[in-house]
Amino acid sequence: MHCPLCQTEYKDGVASCADCHVLLVTELPEEPDHPMEDLVEVFRTSNPALVSLAQSLLDSEGVPYLLASTPDPFTTSDHVFRVSPVQSELARMLLARLEEPVAEGESVGDEKEPPAE
Numbered sequence: 181m182h183c184p185l186c187q188t189e190y191k192d193g194v195a196s197c198a199d200c201h202v203l204l205v206t207e208l209p210e211e212p213d214h215p216m217e218d219l220v221e222v223f224r225t226s227n228p229a230l231v232s233l234a235q236s237l238l239d240s241e242g243v244p245y246l247l248a249s250t251p252d253p254f255t256t257s258d259h260v261f262r263v264s265p266v267q268s269e270l271a272r273m274l275l276a277r278l279e280e281p282v283a284e285g286e287s288v289g290d291e292k293e294p295p296a297e
């Protein structure tokens with residue numbers, strides 16, 4: 181539960197904010213309390229599997245992040261992770277391992293060896 185005004189987090193069962201005297205909401209509206217331009221893009225993918233992996237990595241390290249999806253239906257929907265500049269180095273390090281594509285029988289190079297005559 182969160183107060184929509186002061187954004188204080190409360191335990192379940194609490195109905196209203198002790199400070200603001202307004203009803204708590206379960207989910208805060210999508211309203212970033214820091215401006216987007218302060219955040220640093222650390223990871224971008226169109227692969228939903230990588231999105232959840234990245235989320236759990238960041239969660240496990242307690243790195244707050246903002247996940248945005250490009251709402252353009254004409255391009256591949258990209259999911260962009262942004263974190264505050266102080267966390268960007270850690271986040272990049274964590275997410276760097278996700279960049280490695282899983283080997284799935286990818287053909288290495290295009291070298292055909294014609295039989296030597």
Ligand SMILES: [Zn+2]
Pocket residue numbers: 183184185186187188197198199200201
């Ligand atoms: Zn409040």
